[in-house]
Amino acid sequence: MKNRITPCLWFDREAEDAAKFYTSIFPNSRIGAISHYGDGAPLPKGTVLTVAFELDGLDYLALNGGPMFKFTEAISLIVNCASQQEVDHYWDALCAGGTPVQCGWLKDRYGLSWQVVPARFVELMRTGEPAGVGRMMQAMMGMIKLDIAALERAYSGQAGGRG
Numbered sequence: 001m002k003n004r005i006t007p008c009l010w011f012d013r014e015a016e017d018a019a020k021f022y023t024s025i026f027p028n029s030r031i032g033a034i035s036h037y038g039d040g041a042p043l044p045k046g047t048v049l050t051v052a053f054e055l056d057g058l059d060y061l062a063l064n065g066g067p068m069f070k071f072t073e074a075i076s077l078i079v080n081c082a083s084q085q086e087v088d089h090y091w092d093a094l095c096a097g098g099t100p101v102q103c104g105w106l107k108d109r110y111g112l113s114w115q116v117v118p119a120r121f122v123e124l125m126r127t128g129e130p131a132g133v134g135r136m137m138q139a140m141m142g143m144i145k146l147d148i149a150a151l152e153r154a155y156s157g158q159a160g161g162r163g
Contacts, residue, residue: 003059007077010069011110013043015062018110019053025093026056042066076105076113084118084148091116091145104146118148124155132156 011018016034023029032052037043043064051062079094081087091100094116097109104115124136132155139154140146 002057006059006061008061008063009071009112010063010065012067013047013064014110015051015064016048018112019051019060019062021109022055022060023053025090028057029053029055037064071107071111071113073105073113076115078115078117080122081116081118087116087118087146087148090114100144102144103140104143116146118146118151120148121146121151124151128155 009015009018019031023031030053032054034051035049037045037047037049039045041047041049043049043066048064050064053060053062079090081090091106094108094114095106099107101107101113104117106114106116108114121136121140125133128136135157136151136155139151143150
């Protein structure tokens with residue numbers, strides 16, 4: 001156990017598929033131990049119960065618990081991206097079979113919310129001057145997938161802030 005805190009993601013019966021999907025997208029990722037339901041369990045004997053997996057070196061657990069709980073936007077996973085190429089890669093991969101939302105948010109094919117965020121956006125939010133940050137935020141509100149060049153143009157006050 002590397003993490004003191006490990007996110008547990010509740011699925012109906014898609015835990016193994018989801019873990020395979022996520023580990024195919026991120027580097028330094030792998031599937032770990034898989035456990036199964038036994039006799040007298042709420043799902044049929046032999047059904048996958050949990051899948052331990054790593055995403056980019058961080059531990060997660062996927063649980064097949066049945067259909068009673070669903071993901072909501074109240075929790076999301078943030079993917080910090082160093083470049084537009086990374087934004088495009090993670091956005092396209094995670095959005096495959098899912099739904100683009102707004103402002104860099106998407107729901108993947110399992111209903112889990114993700115934020116695909118460029119490091120440059122975070123840097124300007126933290127250290128930028130207020131008027132530029134305001135223009136950048138306004139541009140971001142009109143975007144689905146975040147566009148670093150358009151965000152920088154909006155920050156600097158150049159025409160064509162949306163991209």
